[in-house]
Amino acid sequence: MKFALAGNPNCGKTTLFNILTGSSAHVGNWPGVTVDKREGKYKKNDVDVDVVDLPGIYSLSPYTSEEVIARNYILDEKPDCIINVIDATNLERNLYLTTQIMECDTPVILALNMIDLVNQSGDRIDVSALERAIGVPVVAVSALKGTGLAELMERGVQAASVPRKGESVVKKALAPELYERAVSLLVREDVSSPVFHAMKLIECDELEVQAHPAANGELLSLKKSLPKDEFEGDYEATIANARYEYITSHYSTALFKKDERGLTKSDKADRVLTHKVFGIPIFFAILFVVFHMTFSENFLFLGGIFEANGVAPCFAGTAYEGLIWTDAGINSPGVIFFNLFDMTFSLIIDWVGGLISIPWLQSLVCDGILSGIFAVLGFLPQILFLFLGFSILEDTGYMARIAFILDRIFRKFGLSGRAFLPMIMGFGCSVPAIVNTRTLADDKEKTATIRVIPFFSCGAKVPILTAMAGGIVTKFGVGNADVITYSMYALGVIAAIFSVLIMRKTTQRGETPPFIMELPAYHMPSGKGLVIHLWDKAKHFVQKAFTVIFASTVIIWFLQSFAWNFTFLPEEAEGIDGLVNLHSERSILGTIGKVLQPLFTPMGFGSQLNSLGWVFAAAAITGLVAKENVIATFGVLAAAVAGGYIDPEAEEGVTAAFAIIDATGITVPGVLAFIAFNMTTVPCFAACATAKAEFPKGKFIWTVLFWLAASYIISSIVYTVGSWWWTSFIWLAVAAVAVVCIALYNQKHSLRQSA
Amino acid sequence: MQKLLSAFKPGEEGIVTKISAEGKIKRRLFDMGVTPHVRIRMRKAAPLGDPIEVTIRGYELTLRKNEAETVMMEVEA
Structure with a gap:
C-alpha cells in the first residue's frame, strides 16, 4: 500500500514523514525533473505502508516545478491514499490545496497537524464538524509530539480500501x-x-x-x-x-477563535529582525557567525589572547596542535572536524599503502581511489556545518525574511531575493549552494543562479589564492597578498553580476520572477528534524562521492600515472601523496597539458612561457577533482625544477608557487589571470555532479561550456589589461558592441513576438 | 474609497475588490489567497522600502510593490 503526503510548505509535513517512517527513509530521484523524493515505510499497521513525501506546495497549478511534480505523482502514480497535511493554525489557506486534491479520484485523509499549538493559543477546532463539512476523514495530530499518528494511519488504511470519486466543491x-x-x-x-x-x-x-x-x-x-x-x-x-x-x-x-490577542512572540522577533535600520546589519552578523563556525582558524578570535600574554595553550606541542590549534588561534568546530577527517584519511592511506607491494596497484588504490574519494569526503564536515547553520535559519523562518530584506537589490539583476542564499553559500562550498537553488520557483532564475555559484570562490579555492598571491609578492616584490586576495574575490562577484545580467537578457531571458511568498511564523527548530535533514544530505553526498566522483578521479589518476604506451610511471619524488603525482611530462596528462598549452596564450600562461609552461594547464585539469590539487600539483612540478621535493603545504604553498613562477617565467598579469581562471572555471567534480542532477537533460553541457567560456574571457581580460592597460579600451568596445547587438536582437525578437 | 494595495501605509486595512494581474502573478496571488472580498492588512515595508508584508487569511504574506499595484482595495474611510 502506498500513501503520499501532500501539503503546504511549513505545514510540518516532513516532520510527520520522519516520525511515521523512522529511520527507514531513503532519498531517491524523481524521473524527469530531478528533485529529492523521500520514501519510507510505516510498519506499525498490519499491512506495511510505503509513505512518499511530496514537495510542499500551495496549489496544483503548473507554475513551479514542485507543483508539477506533486501533481504528476498524484495523477500518474495513483497512490492508494493521499494524506493531506494541514497546518491547523492556518486552516483557511491550507484547505485551498485540499479542495483541489479532493477533485482527484484518490482516497484522501486530512491530518490536522500542530493541533497542540492551536489548543495552546486558546482556539479550538471541532474536528468532527470539519469532517462533516469537508466530507473526508479528518484526524487531529501533532507530528512534533507524536500524538494521533496511529489513528491517522488506521483511518488512512480504511479510507484507502474504498475507491473514491473526485468531487469538486466549486x-x-x-x-x-x-x-x-x-x-x-x-x-x-x-x-x-x-x-x-x-x-x-x-x-x-x-x-x-x-x-x-x-x-x-x-x-x-x-x-x-x-x-x-x-x-x-x-x-x-x-x-x-x-x-x-x-x-x-x-x-x-x-x-x-479566541478574541483578539496582542503581539505574539513571533511578531516581536520580527520587529527586530526586519527592522528598518538594524535588519540588514543583523543579517550580516548572523551570516558571519555561520561562516565563522565553519571555516575560521581563529575561533571567537581567541588567538589574540594567547599572543598578547605570550602563552601557548596547554596542548601546544601535543598531537592536538594542528588539529584544534594553530598559530592563528583556536580552530572553529568546522575546521576541527575537517582536520580530524584529514588525519584519519592519511592514516588509512598509509596503512593500506603498506599492505600493497605492487607499485601500480598501490598507486591506483592509494593515489587514485582512496585519495580521490577522501579529497571529496574531506569536505563533508564543513558542508554539513554550513548546512546545519542554514537549516537552522531555514527552520526558524528567518530565511524567508532574508529574501524579504534583500529582494529589492536582487530584482535589479532580474532575480528574486531568494537567489541570495545559494549565492552566499557558494563562498563556503558550491555543493550545498547548488542544492539550495531548489527553493527558487523560476527555472531560468535557477539556471542562472547555479551557473554563477562557482564564481563565489569556495573554501577549497583559498589555497590557490593564498599561494599564488604569496608567490607574486615573494617573487616580484610587488603588491600586498591580502589586497590581491580580496580583489580576486571581488572579481568573482563582479563576474557573477555581469553573467547574471547577460544571461537574463539572452539565453535565460524572462520576466523577473514574481516574489509572492509566505513569511512563516518564527519557531524553534526541532533537533530531531535537523539531525534527519543533515543525515539525508550526508548520505546523498557520500553516494555521489562513491559513484561519479570515484569514476572521474580514477580517470585522472590514470592520465597522470601512465604514459601513452600504457607503461606505469613510478613515483619520482618520495613522500608525495594525494592526486598530485604528476610524475613528469611523459604522462598522458602532461602531454595533454602540452597540447593545450597554446590555448592559454591569451591568458598569459600559454605559449609565451618556456617548456615548463604546460604545468599550468595540467594543474587546472587536476583542479577538477578538488581545487586544492592545483597547488599540490605545483608542489610536484616544483620538485622536478628545483631538484628536490618541495612540500606543497610549506608556507601555505607559497614556496611551491614561487618555484613555479620562477621556473616558467610567467609575468604578474599571467599569474593573476591564472588565479582568475581557476576561480571562474568549471568547478570540482562534486559540484559538477550536483549541478548535473539539478538541471533538466541537456542543460548541463551548456553550463560546462558557459563556465569554460566565462573563465577564458575573464582571465584573458585580466591578462591583457594587466599587461597593456590600453587594451581595456578594446574590451570596452567589444562589450559595447555586444550590448548593442543583444539589445537590437531582443528588440527585434520582442517585435516579432508581439506581431 | 478605492485605493491600490501598493499605496497602503503600515497598519492600514481594506477589502480586495479587483485583481488586474495576468498569468503567473495572477495565479500565484489567487493560490496564496489574494481573491476578491478578502480582508488585507498592511504590516510593514522591507528595510529598503520594497517588498511589503501584509496579513491575509491569518498568515503573513510578502509581495513586491509592483505586484501589489495589481490589487485594488476598498478602504473604509
Whole structure:
C-alpha cells in the first residue's frame, strides 16, 4: 500500500514523514525533473505502508516545478491514499490545496497537524464538524509530539480500501452545463480523475489545454455563449474565489477563535529582525557567525589572547596542535572536524599503502581511489556545518525574511531575493549552494543562479589564492597578498553580476520572477528534524562521492600515472601523496597539458612561457577533482625544477608557487589571470555532479561550456589589461558592441513576438 | 474609497475588490489567497522600502510593490 503526503510548505509535513517512517527513509530521484523524493515505510499497521513525501506546495497549478511534480505523482502514480497535511493554525489557506486534491479520484485523509499549538493559543477546532463539512476523514495530530499518528494511519488504511470519486466543491459556482460538459468530455477521453482535469481545463491551465486541445476548443465556444459573472469570463478568478468562499463558509462552523490577542512572540522577533535600520546589519552578523563556525582558524578570535600574554595553550606541542590549534588561534568546530577527517584519511592511506607491494596497484588504490574519494569526503564536515547553520535559519523562518530584506537589490539583476542564499553559500562550498537553488520557483532564475555559484570562490579555492598571491609578492616584490586576495574575490562577484545580467537578457531571458511568498511564523527548530535533514544530505553526498566522483578521479589518476604506451610511471619524488603525482611530462596528462598549452596564450600562461609552461594547464585539469590539487600539483612540478621535493603545504604553498613562477617565467598579469581562471572555471567534480542532477537533460553541457567560456574571457581580460592597460579600451568596445547587438536582437525578437 | 494595495501605509486595512494581474502573478496571488472580498492588512515595508508584508487569511504574506499595484482595495474611510 502506498500513501503520499501532500501539503503546504511549513505545514510540518516532513516532520510527520520522519516520525511515521523512522529511520527507514531513503532519498531517491524523481524521473524527469530531478528533485529529492523521500520514501519510507510505516510498519506499525498490519499491512506495511510505503509513505512518499511530496514537495510542499500551495496549489496544483503548473507554475513551479514542485507543483508539477506533486501533481504528476498524484495523477500518474495513483497512490492508494493521499494524506493531506494541514497546518491547523492556518486552516483557511491550507484547505485551498485540499479542495483541489479532493477533485482527484484518490482516497484522501486530512491530518490536522500542530493541533497542540492551536489548543495552546486558546482556539479550538471541532474536528468532527470539519469532517462533516469537508466530507473526508479528518484526524487531529501533532507530528512534533507524536500524538494521533496511529489513528491517522488506521483511518488512512480504511479510507484507502474504498475507491473514491473526485468531487469538486466549486461546481455550484459554475454554470451547470459548463461543468457537466467539461466532465463528460474528459470521461469520453477516458482520463482518470476527470473532475480534476475538467476544473483545470475550465481554468485554461497550460498543461490541460495542451493535453486536451479538442475539449478545450469546445469549452471555449461554450464559455462564450454563457452569461458573464462578476469576473467577466475569467474562470481562473471564478474558481479560485469559489474555493476560498467554500472554505470560509464551511470551516467557520468548526473553528472557535479566541478574541483578539496582542503581539505574539513571533511578531516581536520580527520587529527586530526586519527592522528598518538594524535588519540588514543583523543579517550580516548572523551570516558571519555561520561562516565563522565553519571555516575560521581563529575561533571567537581567541588567538589574540594567547599572543598578547605570550602563552601557548596547554596542548601546544601535543598531537592536538594542528588539529584544534594553530598559530592563528583556536580552530572553529568546522575546521576541527575537517582536520580530524584529514588525519584519519592519511592514516588509512598509509596503512593500506603498506599492505600493497605492487607499485601500480598501490598507486591506483592509494593515489587514485582512496585519495580521490577522501579529497571529496574531506569536505563533508564543513558542508554539513554550513548546512546545519542554514537549516537552522531555514527552520526558524528567518530565511524567508532574508529574501524579504534583500529582494529589492536582487530584482535589479532580474532575480528574486531568494537567489541570495545559494549565492552566499557558494563562498563556503558550491555543493550545498547548488542544492539550495531548489527553493527558487523560476527555472531560468535557477539556471542562472547555479551557473554563477562557482564564481563565489569556495573554501577549497583559498589555497590557490593564498599561494599564488604569496608567490607574486615573494617573487616580484610587488603588491600586498591580502589586497590581491580580496580583489580576486571581488572579481568573482563582479563576474557573477555581469553573467547574471547577460544571461537574463539572452539565453535565460524572462520576466523577473514574481516574489509572492509566505513569511512563516518564527519557531524553534526541532533537533530531531535537523539531525534527519543533515543525515539525508550526508548520505546523498557520500553516494555521489562513491559513484561519479570515484569514476572521474580514477580517470585522472590514470592520465597522470601512465604514459601513452600504457607503461606505469613510478613515483619520482618520495613522500608525495594525494592526486598530485604528476610524475613528469611523459604522462598522458602532461602531454595533454602540452597540447593545450597554446590555448592559454591569451591568458598569459600559454605559449609565451618556456617548456615548463604546460604545468599550468595540467594543474587546472587536476583542479577538477578538488581545487586544492592545483597547488599540490605545483608542489610536484616544483620538485622536478628545483631538484628536490618541495612540500606543497610549506608556507601555505607559497614556496611551491614561487618555484613555479620562477621556473616558467610567467609575468604578474599571467599569474593573476591564472588565479582568475581557476576561480571562474568549471568547478570540482562534486559540484559538477550536483549541478548535473539539478538541471533538466541537456542543460548541463551548456553550463560546462558557459563556465569554460566565462573563465577564458575573464582571465584573458585580466591578462591583457594587466599587461597593456590600453587594451581595456578594446574590451570596452567589444562589450559595447555586444550590448548593442543583444539589445537590437531582443528588440527585434520582442517585435516579432508581439506581431 | 478605492485605493491600490501598493499605496497602503503600515497598519492600514481594506477589502480586495479587483485583481488586474495576468498569468503567473495572477495565479500565484489567487493560490496564496489574494481573491476578491478578502480582508488585507498592511504590516510593514522591507528595510529598503520594497517588498511589503501584509496579513491575509491569518498568515503573513510578502509581495513586491509592483505586484501589489495589481490589487485594488476598498478602504473604509
